Structures are given as C-alpha cells and as structure tokens.
Amino acid sequence: MEGEITIKLRQISEYDINLLVEWFNDKEGTRYMEDPVDIYTAEYLRERINKESYDFIATLDDKPIGFCSIYNLKDRTGEISILIGNKETRGKGYGEEMLKELCNYGFRIYRLKELFASVDERNIASLRAFHHLGFNEITEQNGFVLLKREESSIKYTREIIKSYSNI
Template sequence: MLTLKGDKVYLRALEPEDLDFIQEVENSEDFWEISSTRVPYSRFLIKKYLQNSHRDIFDVKQLRLMICRLDDTPIGLIDIFDLEPKDRRAALGILIVSDENRGKGYGAEVLKLISNYCFTHLCLHQLYANVTIDNLASIKLFEKCDFKPVGIKKDWVLVNGKFKDEILYQLINNVY
C-alpha cells in the first residue's frame, strides 16, 4: 500500500502540469499571510522551481507535495521545510485551496499521512508548525492531529499594519 495514500486523499510529487495550479496559489494574496510571501512569483520562476522539485529533501531541506482527492483532483499543497537532519526536525505547512474542500477531513488525513512519512521514512523526531492566533481552522486541525501548543510568539507577524501573535505547535515522535 502506498504510504502517502489515505481514504480520502493522496500526496504526490509535483509535476510540470502543476504549473498553473502552483502559480495561482503562490500569486493569490489570500494566501500570502500564511506563506510569508509579499510579492508575486513569475511563471518562469515557478517553472524553474518545478524543474528542480525532484531534488533530495536532505539536500534542499524542503519537500512540497500536491494534495489530491482520490479522483485525482488537486486540492492543495503540503510542505515539509526547514529540515534540520542533525536535530531530526522539520516544519510543516498545509494549504487546502478552496472553501469547498475545507472541513471534509482532508487536512487531518494529510497531516497523519505526512507525519507518518516524516517519522517512518525520514526518521525525524519532531514536526512543528506556526499558526497565527486568529487562524482557528488551522488551530483546530493541528490540535485534532495531536500537535501540542508549546508557545506563543508575541507580535510575530505584521499583517495590514497590525501585529499578530503566532502559536508554535509540535508533534514529537517518541518511538525510535
């Protein structure tokens, strides 16, 4: 059974055909707050990123996978980033793009799949995520998936002239 396939979704490597989807996501100001993006990306840069997306996670310290429903429809992206092999930890970022695909359990299944992958295949000890204090859907998602809030970073993110606190969540794998 494919490690990155669940009952509702599966995760796959990026393909050249994902260019339009990724360009739309990266250039949507709706998502800039959660991705720390402040400027649009050119089609050329995204194409170059896709051409290099096959590189080893331990070399580039990140991995982005497409989230697809079982009918092969792409619905979002999951990122493993800031990989620290020595400390055996990495950050996660998840995005389900449209409201019609949110609240259906896709995010929880993705976090379970990617956590299992990181702990089993990448031999990581812990995963973490940063969530702004007002992102209630993400707070609910990470807590549902056993991520623990371990701290608040005060005035961490500046959005539209106002600072927001950010919660640091961790999931520690105690099985070695």
C-alpha cells in the same frame, strides 16, 4: 465529511506549477501564511520547491486539492505547512487529513523525530487540526503559534487508543 476520506500525497511535477501559481496568488487561501510574497510567479515557485524540502500535491480522488511541505530540515527535525488550494474543498476537514498524511511521511518515511509548525493564531481550524494530531503549543510570537509533535507521541496515542479498547 462523509465516510472515509483518502487524501494522497504525490511529488510535485512541472505540470503542477501553473496550478501552484494560481493557489499561491489566491489572497483568501493564503491569508494566514506567515511570509506571503506579493506575487508568486512560476519561476519563483520552481526555484523554491524541492530545494532542501519535501513538497507534495495533496489529491482527493486523484484531483489536486492542496500543497503541503516538510522543510527546514535539520538534525532529524522539520517544519510542516499546508495550503488548501482548491476553493471548493476548504472548510471540509481535508486539511486535517493532509496533515495526517504529511506527518506519516515525516515520521515513517523520512524518519524525522520532531515536526514543527507555525500557525496564525486566527486560523482556528488549522490549530484544531494540529491539536487533534498530537501537536502541542510551545510559544506564541507575533500572532503565530509555534507547535511541536514528537515521533514518540504516535506511540503514546496508540497506547491511549489501546487502553480504551480494553475497557
């Protein structure tokens, strides 16, 4: 990644459905998903998206590069996931930037207290990104690592950064 990267999130619209169908049916891009469907259809995605969740298209320079979601919302907690759909943007660090924006939405805009994620243990890049953003491993089960980040960890991170700047 060169320079400052600005990933923006926007709500999904009907115009995104065909792109999402393409992304979710890409076996390489979805190989680490916990519960992949054999074939994603426009109808399936229309029904699933925005039902008790916050779903977004991630953009880079106004170009769609991925999908991300906050779901399983209960008692000010939520689960998050991302998918880098655009093949040209995989492996370039954009996933971590998407996660950063998604956490910002979860904690600052939706006022959640905890975020969880379930990551395939083979997805080293994703695990690294979650760790960089303050997520801690809770447990491993069936080849997936359950991670958690509390809203207070943002304050903790700021305190650490502040203490280093005083040295």
